[in-house]
Amino acid sequence: MAMKKESYLKIIIAILLITNITFFFFSFPKEKGEKIDYCFYENDGNYVLIEKNTLGNNLESYLYKDNEDNYLGKIYEYGSSKEININDLIKEEKKGEYEEKIINLLNLKYPKFITEALTGENVLRNYLLRDNEMVIYFSNYEIDPEVNELLYLKVNYNEIKDYINFTVLLDSDYEVENGYNYTNAKKSVAISFDDSPNKGKTNKILTSLADNHFHATFFVVGERAINNEDLLISIKNNGNEIGSHTYHHQNMKKMSEEEIINDYRKMNAIYYNLFSEDLSLIRPPYGLINKNDLNLINASFIMWSLDTNDWRYRNKDYLINYVIDNIKDGDIILFHDAYDSTVKAIEELLPILYSKGYQVMSVSELFNLKNEILEKNKIYYKVS
16 A cells, blocks of 8 residues: 555656756747747737738747737747848948838828837837738837827838848839728718818818828808818818818898809809819708709718707817717717817827727718718718
8 A cells, every 4th residue: 555655656756857957948948940829928928929920031030928918029030049130231321210110100001199109218119020011019118198009010012122131022013001092991070160161270180180190171252262272172172071161151041043043153163163073962051951952963961960060158168078079980079279278178188089999081071981971962961
């Protein structure tokens, strides 16, 4: 009986020794030319290898991820345990141009408030090298408002071929990162501005829209537009949309049929002279028009589903909170670009909407994205 206990004890000790040796062996890098799938770092995070790429006979690139979706990139000399820093792969005399290119590509993909955070001090970059592109994963950043998405940048080698000192595959055709690609994977709304254009204020709103890669629709008043053609051109050149808000901001319900027709022709002449196309959208002032008059003009009549009443509540915080509390996918939101409070609200609101998963666009872009046709002579309040 004693012999059996002694045998069992020896077996248990042997198992423990084998377990400890195995753990020790797999917890540290292997010899030259081999690497492991699990790495243990100072923060005790367990990183799992999710992608490995070999570039010719020069480099090996590894991407790890932990349970909290933190990424870690490692680059080694081919067939060696010697780790390579990304700075070693960029030509010394081209490092400034390389960094400028990365920032430019970030600006194409992300809103300004995200790009500024990703290019700040102490931000970490983890690199994955593929045959035809470099992928940069960012960490250790602070963004306000906080965004709940993986932040990364794909850089095709065509974009940086003059800055790198290693051999890569160059695509004959490729797509650059571009934040203007709207998608049905996100919630979508249209923002519109009445009583446009307004010098100074309209330009500031255009800047906020561009900074966030968003668009809007501006319903212009003819007597405001006639001496502000440069503003109309800026609106269009930035990817936004222009509609009619009548020449004198008149109540269309009180206009005769002849007045409605002549007003549209007068407004259309301003627009056509600038852009060689006809106005396709109209917003009746005060949202008023007789249904019998809809057939007088070959255009779509755009109302709204969310009215901020910014002309009444000229308070930035009120406007921001009102939109956040009431916004829904498919909304057409009504603002006016004539008030400083609206300008300030838009500047803060657009990043918040982005952080909440919304994309902001013009009325026509919203309907196109949702595969709905804007028919002429018909009233629309939102995308159904």
